[in-house]
Amino acid sequence: MIWLVYLLVSVGIAFQALGVLALYRFPDVYTRLHGTTMCTTFGSMFVYAGIMLYGAMAMLSGSPEYIALLVRAFMVMALVAATNSVGSHAIARAAHRSGVVPAKAVVDMLRDRR
Amino acid sequence: MIPMEGLMVAVAALSALAVSCLGRMARGPTVPDRVVALDAMGTVAVAALVVLGAAFGETIYVDVAVIYAILSFVSTLYVARYLEGER
Numbered sequence: 001m002i003w004l005v006y007l008l009v010s011v012g013i014a015f016q017a018l019g020v021l022a023l024y025r026f027p028d029v030y031t032r033l034h035g036t037t038m039c040t041t042f043g044s045m046f047v048y049a050g051i052m053l054y055g056a057m058a059m060l061s062g063s064p065e066y067i068a069l070l071v072r073a074f075m076v077m078a079l080v081a082a083t084n085s086v087g088s089h090a091i092a093r094a095a096h097r098s099g100v101v102p103a104k105a106v107v108d109m110l111r112d113r114r
Numbered sequence: 115m116i117p118m119e120g121l122m123v124a125v126a127a128l129s130a131l132a133v134s135c136l137g138r139m140a141r142g143p144t145v146p147d148r149v150v151a152l153d154a155m156g157t158v159a160v161a162a163l164v165v166l167g168a169a170f171g172e173t174i175y176v177d178v179a180v181i182y183a184i185l186s187f188v189s190t191l192y193v194a195r196y197l198e199g200e201r
Contacts, residue, residue, distance in 0.1 A: 016157075016161065020134055023138045024138060029150060032138075036151075037157075041157060044160065047165060048161070051165060072180065075180060076160065076164055076176065076183060079180065080183055084157060087191060094149075094197035098145070098146070098198065
């Protein structure tokens, strides 16, 4: 069963590596924001799922203090899922308001409408 | 308890990913690029702290991760707010 922990953590790290790659390969701030935030958030949720599984396994196999690890990993997962989406939205809004345009933009209807 | 040396490899990989965000932070042409890199670095570092807490069996590292996630979120919002008002 321990291989499942390693599998979940490895999948999470692979997703996060793709997110960091997106930070380097995309042309402007909006595409970078899209690739990086989604991949790192989803990948870290995989990592937390692996750690929660590890805590549950350790708890069931005779060390009940590991319930703290399980509960806190779940807490971090909920916190990261809630805050990263709000934070990325705030960055995108601030980038548009401070005058950064996408790399191949032809028309900016959001600015025209404001 | 189950031995968890393999998780230290995961911690090393996550730390390397967090450090490699610094390149975009140094090179990013605009300020929002740097903020995106900082945000990604914070997310990856929180994951690294949680895995480190599991590898050492110390829940205090996970507490540090919770606080770091909150502070990273607040700093992102603050910088975004500053960029909006700068116009």
